[in-house]
Amino acid sequence: MNLHNFSNNALFNSDILIESQYVKAIQFITPPGTDFDFNSENINLDYQYHILDNSEDKRFHIVLLEFSITENGVDGKEPICVLNIVLEGIYKINDSVEYDDSSFSTIKHFGSLNLIINFLRLVLYNITSMTSNTGFYLPLIDISKLHEKNMTKPTKKRSKKVSSKK
Incomplete structure (x- = not known):
């Protein structure tokens, strides 16, 4: 099989x-001589994402994903280790998908969110493999719950204009 036909x-x-x-x-912040304890009871994870529409071409959109891990001290109040990652993905919905089709919105939200979370897995493993943890795998994420959390979280919305990348 030719490599250029692989995705077909x-x-x-x-x-x-x-x-x-x-x-x-x-x-990535850790005190000298310490590192994250990913098995700690004091680990907090937080995810937020934003999907930005392209006003020039509805098929293009940008997803920003903000991910943070915080390990609090034994008192549970003061963070001792912090890892924040911000990712950006630019995606295009294939021309074969009709804009009025109900799957367009599903592909846009869940498809691009799945893609950027898979990218997060790679980034997180690569970053943590350079620490004493020798690599941390991100557990599976329920995308529908993440989407639901993001949609119900009160955020200040403002319109953003995004131009297509050419």
Whole structure:
């Protein structure tokens, strides 16, 4: 099989295409001589994401994912270790998907969210593999619960104009 035909295989979904995925920011803070204890009872995880529409082309959109892990001290109040990661993914919904089709919105929200979380898994493992933890695998995430949490969380919405990348 030629490599350029690899993605045309029926095994793969081509409804959404990755234009690009980037690490926008990383903040990793640990006191000297210590590192994260990922088995600690005092670990807090937080995820937030934002989907930004492209006003010029409805098929393009950007997903920003903010992920943080905080390990609090034994008192549970003061954070002793912090890891913050911000990712950006630019995605395009394939021209074969009709804009008025109900699957368009599903692909846009759940497809791109799945793609950026898979990218987060890679980034998180690579970052933590350079620590004394020798690599931490992100557990499975219930995407529908994450989506529901994000939709019910009160946030100040403001319109954003995003131009297509050419």
